[in-house]
Amino acid sequence: MRRRLTLLVAATTCLVLLAFLVPLAFLVRQVAADRAVSRADDVVRAIVPLVATSDAGELELSLSGASVPVTVYLPDGRVLGAPAPPTAAVRLASAAGQTFTVDGPAGREIVVPVVTAHGTAVVRTVVPRAELTDGVGKAWLVLAGLGIALVLLGLVVADRFARNLVAPIAELSAVSHRLARAELSARATPAGPPELREVAGALNHLAGRIQDLLRQEREQVADLSHRLRTPLTALRLEAETLRDPDDAARLADAADAIERAVTAIILQARRRGSKRPRTGCDATAVVSERVAFWSVLADDTDRAVHRELPGTPLPVAVPADDLAAALDALLGNVFAHTPDGTDLAVSLTARPGGGGVLAISDSGPGFPQSAPRRGVSGSGSTGLGLDIARQAAETGGGSMRVEAGSDGGARVVLELAGPLTMA
Incomplete structure (x- = not known):
């Protein structure tokens, strides 16, 4: 029972932790990705005004000091910043004039079109996959450690609770076996939940009642057997009055046998309840x-x-x-x-x-x-x-x-x- 209670608490704790930690793990990964994309997007948004107002030299200088690699595709075909060939997202942004965020093999690609006097330029940056998951592994390890610690704590608490519950039950079982072996002095100590204390009290009451009944039985058997001595004495006296010596001896022997049986009954009644x-x-x-x-x-x-x-x-x-x-x-x-x-x-x-x-x-x-x-x-x-x-x-x-x-x-x-x- 102790093992079953411990396993039950362990299973329940694991289910609760799974229901809590799995969504939290996905949320941590999403937050890390959003943080990396937001940082890159801020850099791109800072470059966008410069594309429309600065010349190529000033724009190249600003791109070289950016915290993330940024590429600008000018309308005349020149590429400034981090060298990279135009991608499908860049061409689509230039043609449609819309901002896109696309997941690719290298990571998450952000393209922003900029309308200038000479046409539409496109600002592009790529957030590597390593940055999208930066810190996620450590966070997951922390969550896993927290889950294991909670499971172990739950097992310790469950084992303690099961021990406090099973110990009184084991004592009740031991007392019942002692009573079955005729050790009627055995008594259980009321402990544990109220229900177990009530069972212990009932078992003790039952043992006391059995003792009372056996004592009454011994007294009745002893009294009844003792009453038989008077007619046996009279029978022995009658045997002595018989004229035939053989009949007298036979009747006296029968009376002696009955007396021995009565004595054995009395002794057995007195010894009952103790080991012979x-x-x-x-x-x-x-x-x-x-x-x-x-x-x-x-x-x-x-x-x-x-x-x-x-x-x-x-x-x-x-x-x-x-x-x-x-x-x-x-x-x-x-x-x-x-x-x-x-x-x-x-x-x-x-x-x-x-x-x-x-x-x-x-x-x-x-x-x-x-x-x-x-x-x-x-x-x-x-x-x-x-x-x-x-x-x-x-x-x-x-x-x-x-x-x-x-x-x-x-x-x-x-x-x-x-x-x-x-x-």
Whole structure:
């Protein structure tokens, strides 16, 4: 923008200078020519009276002292003064008795007829072309220098103006990029024209409003999550009253898992807005533990669980809590949206270059078309399960895709990037 403003001012200045200096240059040349012709004409007019009143000797003496070369053609054919053959203009002036000014190869020729007692004499002089343009070159150089100086001055002023205009815009752009990187403390300094100051104020107000909304969201999530601790405590107490130790242990483990998830939500809400260190986990351990947990429910609902897990640790750039939440969300979708007896499969394979590929598939009816969109579900759910899995995959630079399985069911694939650090 700064360059464009400078070029615009330069172009405008050049056009104005051309419109002013070109006519002025022609005028200077015309004035110089008129001055030279006027000087020669004055000399000729001074000689004209002498032609009619003086004899040849006196006239020759006057011609020799003239400041410009003057030739007099007498009626008897004699030529006095500067020797020059009669030209067509001289003959025409003698015949017509009229004064002429003619441009010729040598310059501008001035002829004046004089009527004497012996006939018509003609006084002639020539203004050389060098005298017609005397001083014009210097004047044009001065005009060109003046034009260049004005253009340079205009460029300096335009650059200064553009810098004062572009600097606040660049600052606004930098602040907007910082806000996009979740640096919500970034603020713009109002500067520049009133319009830019107004934009800076609006951007600062927007940043403050975003901070207020995020603070309210964190407080609401933390409050809501904290309220869940009371029913979880009651659930744990109820589990302790069960007579079957296996059922009691299973219910207590479920309550502990929910409590861990609630704690993670509270911590995440409190840390939102600040940068978190990227941590990783052993995907093999997390997936094995969560599949074992859901296998109990699968047995109760007559579902076969096909698992394909590596026998060695598989590090990925996803925190253990996030990966467990993603897997719980995907497996929960299978149990919630497929009929009992529907088989499911969980596979985890290493990815070339680091990381792994986690795939969850089932032989059910598949996903509705709107399923991949957050908050949209065709089955009466919240529609957030897939989004939780997507965010978990993207935490470490991975991705998620939803596709149809080989048997017509649903298949969700999480691309998990390799870790930076292990948690």
